[in-house]
Amino acid sequence: VAESTDHDRAHRRRVKLRLRLISAVTLIVLGGAVVASSLVVRNIIRDQERVLLQERAGEAASVLGGAFAGVQDSLELLGTLAATDQGRASTFAGAARSVITTSSEGVLVTAQHGSSMVVTAAAGNAPPAGQAIPADQELLARRALSTTGMVSGVLPDGSRRWLAFAVGNAAGPGTVVWERAAFSAAASAELPTGPWGDLNLALYLSSRPEPAALLAATTSKLPLAGGVSYPFTVGAETWLLVASSPTPLVGTLAGDTPWLVLGIGAVLAVLVTMVVEIQGRRRDYAAALVEVRTASLRRAVTDLEQAQAQLVRQEKMAAMGQLASTVGHELRNPLAVIMNVLYLLETMAGAEASETMRRHLATARRETSAATLIVSDLLDYAAGRAPMSGPVHLADLVTEALSVVPPPAGVEVATHLEPDMEINADRDQIRQVLLNLITNGYDSMPDGGVLDVSVRSAGDSAQITVTDTGLGMDEETRSHIFTPFYTTKSRGIGLGLAVTKRVVEAHAGTIAVRSTPSVGTSFTVTVPAARTVSVPQ
Amino acid sequence: MTGFAVLVVDDEPGMRDTLMAILELNGYGVSSARDGETAVAAVREGAFDVVVMDVRMPGRDGVSVLEEMGDPPPQVILMTAYAQEERLRAAVKANAFAIVHKPFDTRRMLSLIADASRAVQNLPQVTT
Numbered sequence: 029v030a031e032s033t034d035h036d037r038a039h040r041r042r043v044k045l046r047l048r049l050i051s052a053v054t055l056i057v058l059g060g061a062v063v064a065s066s067l068v069v070r071n072i073i074r075d076q077e078r079v080l081l082q083e084r085a086g087e088a089a090s091v092l093g094g095a096f097a098g099v100q101d102s103l104e105l106l107g108t109l110a111a112t113d114q115g116r117a118s119t120f121a122g123a124a125r126s127v128i129t130t131s132s133e134g135v136l137v138t139a140q141h142g143s144s145m146v147v148t149a150a151a152g153n154a155p156p157a158g159q160a161i162p163a164d165q166e167l168l169a170r171r172a173l174s175t176t177g178m179v180s181g182v183l184p185d186g187s188r189r190w191l192a193f194a195v196g197n198a199a200g201p202g203t204v205v206w207e208r209a210a211f212s213a214a215a216s217a218e219l220p221t222g223p224w225g226d227l228n229l230a231l232y233l234s235s236r237p238e239p240a241a242l243l244a245a246t247t248s249k250l251p252l253a254g255g256v257s258y259p260f261t262v263g264a265e266t267w268l269l270v271a272s273s274p275t276p277l278v279g280t281l282a283g284d285t286p287w288l289v290l291g292i293g294a295v296l297a298v299l300v301t302m303v304v305e306i307q308g309r310r311r312d313y314a315a316a317l318v319e320v321r322t323a324s325l326r327r328a329v330t331d332l333e334q335a336q337a338q339l340v341r342q343e344k345m346a347a348m349g350q351l352a353s354t355v356g357h358e359l360r361n362p363l364a365v366i367m368n369v370l371y372l373l374e375t376m377a378g379a380e381a382s383e384t385m386r387r388h389l390a391t392a393r394r395e396t397s398a399a400t401l402i403v404s405d406l407l408d409y410a411a412g413r414a415p416m417s418g419p420v421h422l423a424d425l426v427t428e429a430l431s432v433v434p435p436p437a438g439v440e441v442a443t444h445l446e447p448d449m450e451i452n453a454d455r456d457q458i459r460q461v462l463l464n465l466i467t468n469g470y471d472s473m474p475d476g477g478v479l480d481v482s483v484r485s486a487g488d489s490a491q492i493t494v495t496d497t498g499l500g501m502d503e504e505t506r507s508h509i510f511t512p513f514y515t516t517k518s519r520g521i522g523l524g525l526a527v528t529k530r531v532v533e534a535h536a537g538t539i540a541v542r543s544t545p546s547v548g549t550s551f552t553v554t555v556p557a558a559r560t561v562s563v564p565q
Numbered sequence: 566m567t568g569f570a571v572l573v574v575d576d577e578p579g580m581r582d583t584l585m586a587i588l589e590l591n592g593y594g595v596s597s598a599r600d601g602e603t604a605v606a607a608v609r610e611g612a613f614d615v616v617v618m619d620v621r622m623p624g625r626d627g628v629s630v631l632e633e634m635g636d637p638p639p640q641v642i643l644m645t646a647y648a649q650e651e652r653l654r655a656a657v658k659a660n661a662f663a664i665v666h667k668p669f670d671t672r673r674m675l676s677l678i679a680d681a682s683r684a685v686q687n688l689p690q691v692t693t
Contacts, residue, residue: 353648357646357647357648358646360646360647360666360667360668361577361579361580361646361667362579363667363668364580364644364646364667364668364669365577365579365580365583366668367668367669367670367671368580368583368584368586368587368671369583370671371587371671371672372583372586372587372590375587375590376590396668400668403668407648411648
């Protein structure tokens with residue numbers, strides 16, 4: 029449980045850190061597509077807008093062109109009338125008045141007289157015949173004379189301005205037939221509105237939008253930004269209509285469409301990214317969970333295998349213990365009988381026994397004792413009872429054990445016993461451990477040596493160390509000494525240390541061994557201390 | 566002669582024979598029984614001061630025989646080769662004089678029997 033909680037925490041931490049790669053890529057790709065779509069839509073709409081504006085401007089231009097298309101014919105006709113109607117100005121005037129539609133308009137014919145241009149015929153708002161025209165208007169006349177077809181221009185005249193059309197040589201060589209209309213400023217009235225009222229228009233009497241050539245405009249904000257230019261022909265010259273639209277011709281919604289595409293697309297991109305991210309995280313979480321579960325399953329299997337191995341081992345040990353128990357017990361009766369017989373033989377022979385007989389009897393008794401010890405070992409091993417704990421004073425117990433098995437000749441015993449060390453233990457079992465370690469130490473010193481027994485505290489534990497200066501062991505031997513029935517001795521069946529280890533472990537303790545061949549061996553038993561009566565330092 | 570009568574009860578002939586020989590050698594009057602039933606009968610018939618008896622025998626075991634001893638009961642020393650803690654506790658409860666684990670030191674057994682004999686001697690005697 030603790031592990032999965034750790035895992036969840038780790039998972040959450042990772043989640044907070046950043047988007048997963050696939051989600052980031054998804055977001056970038058979708059975002060790019062949305063922006064691209066938006067731009068494409070915007071361009072399409074702009075094109076559409078431009079096409080519409082072009083069409084509308086074209087229509088307006090063609091209407092304008094159409095409006096002035098008849099002027100050249102009229103002026104040529106009036107010229108012809110003026111030329112053929114010498115002296116009868118009334119015919120010309122009559123025809124001219126039919127052309128004139130407003131009071132601001134006038135028609136006149138001029139001819140070169142000397143250095144100046146003189147009016148020869150006039151009708152409507154025009155200077156009377158015989159009057160010379162101003163020098164600045166002669167420029168238009170000269171242009172008309174040098175051009176085939178009608179020319180046009182804006183003529184300044186005081187506060188007023190004239191829109192003037194002129195056809196050269198229409199009433200005979202050197203003559204110019206004019207039609208002019210006065211207007212006060214760049215009046216919008218001159219421009220077709222109505223169907224084109226939604227457009228900003230500017231009309232130039234030139235092929236280029238030069239301010240000087242501006243005839244009229246529907247707005248003072250010139251030049252028109254983002255407008256389309258539509259040139260068209262009036263007489264011999266090209267006029268230019270520039271049009272722009274203050275409001276989108278394709279409609280307000282169309283103008284907003286790119287933003288709508290961008291907005292909706294962005295929202296969708298974020299949603300898709302979230303879905304991808306959530307799915308990814310779910311998958312990651314599931315995978316992590318599977319990993320954890322698999323690990324715990326693997327652990328469980330390992331535990332099970334270990335438990336099984338332990339069980340098999342225990343069963344084996346139990347069978348071995350059963351065998352040891354049976355053999356041990358069954359040998360006790362015959363051993364008891366043999367000891368009785370030895371007693372009888374010794375007693376009956378008494379003082380009369382020969383030296384040889386006594387020696388043989390002693391051998392028999394010694395061997396019987398050895399057999400008895402083996403049986404004891406077997407039964408100790410087989411018993412394996414749980415410790416019956418009580419306070420055990422270690423220094424006392426070591427002293428007692430050493431008195432039970434006094435050292436053989438040539439072996440010295442040294443003790444380093446910390447006083448007042450107590451453990452909670454089965455006294456008989458720990459005594460057996462001490463006896464085993466001490467007799468092992470003796471046995472490993474056939475040529476004499478020193479056996480050191482120490483008791484000291486080590487943290488919350490008590491340590492009993494039995495060190496000999498005997499033969500020592502090689503690594504191979506050392507690794508087997510706790511295995512039941514393993515022995516290097518000529519006597520004994522190799523149960524002493526197996527029993528010792530089992531007893532120590534039953535006391536929640538450990539036993540460690542260090543050994544160097546030809547130097548000696550040291551066994552250290554560590555068991556939890558019941559309490560240490562420590563001297564204040 | 567010590568004058569004390571000892572009954573040796575064991576299903577093992579080796580133990581029975583050697584113990585009898587040892588006790589005779591040490592001046593005891595000795596009888597033997599090969600099983601619990603015979604032992605109970607023997608104790609009822611004859612007056613024994615001490616009974617040295619194996620715990621585990623075919624049929625009745627030593628402890629149940631101990632529990633059925635006559636009045637006054639002889640002192641009983643039980644011998645055992647087996648770990649039968651429950652039976653041994655029962656034996657202690659039934660006032661066994663001693664419980665000796667096989668194999669035992671013969672001299673120690675003799676001193677125990679001597680102690681048991683003296684204990685019998687010190688009991689208030691009911692003479693008829």
